[in-house]
Amino acid sequence: MRKFLLRYAPVVLWMSLMFFFSSRSDLPTSGTVTEDFFSKKFAHVFEYFILMFLMFRAVGEKSTAKAFLFSLIYAFTDEIHQLFIPYRTGKLIDVGIDSLGLTLSILVINKLQLWNSFLLVAPPKKLRK
Numbered sequence: 021m022r023k024f025l026l027r028y029a030p031v032v033l034w035m036s037l038m039f040f041f042s043s044r045s046d047l048p049t050s051g052t053v054t055e056d057f058f059s060k061k062f063a064h065v066f067e068y069f070i071l072m073f074l075m076f077r078a079v080g081e082k083s084t085a086k087a088f089l090f091s092l093i094y095a096f097t098d099e100i101h102q103l104f105i106p107y108r109t110g111k112l113i114d115v116g117i118d119s120l121g122l123t124l125s126i127l128v129i130n131k132l133q134l135w136n137s138f139l140l141v142a143p144p145k146k147l148r149k
Contacts, residue, residue, distance in 0.1 A: 038098065046107075047060075064117045064118050067121065068119070069122070072125035072126065076129055095114075099114055099115055
């Protein structure tokens with residue numbers, strides 16, 4: 021149970037933080053309309069980039085596919101949630117932008133795994149073939 025909590029607590033905390041900001045209808049604007057658009061879309065990419073790392077860490081099999089699926093489901097539910105927030109809209113395009121963050125995270129995870137396999141002098145039995 022303790023191991024489960026240590027793995028999933030960061031995921032739940034990060035999702036809670038995302039939910040909190042998603043619930044706000046008074047998010048500040050930054051600069052021009054274009055700057056505001058890009059800063060908010062970058063925030064989508066960043067928050068789902070982090071979520072993918074945390075979800076990948078939590079998933080026991082170290083499956084990027086499973087972590088991606090769980091994170092993508094959360095992206096859909098987040099957009100549905102925004103439909104009920106005044107002055108907010110749930111947009112399918114935002115799920116696409118979220119999945120960009122997930123995909124970038126997978127690329128980094130794969131690079132780190134490859135890097136770690138080169139650094140290991142005697143790889144664990146799981147990595148040996």
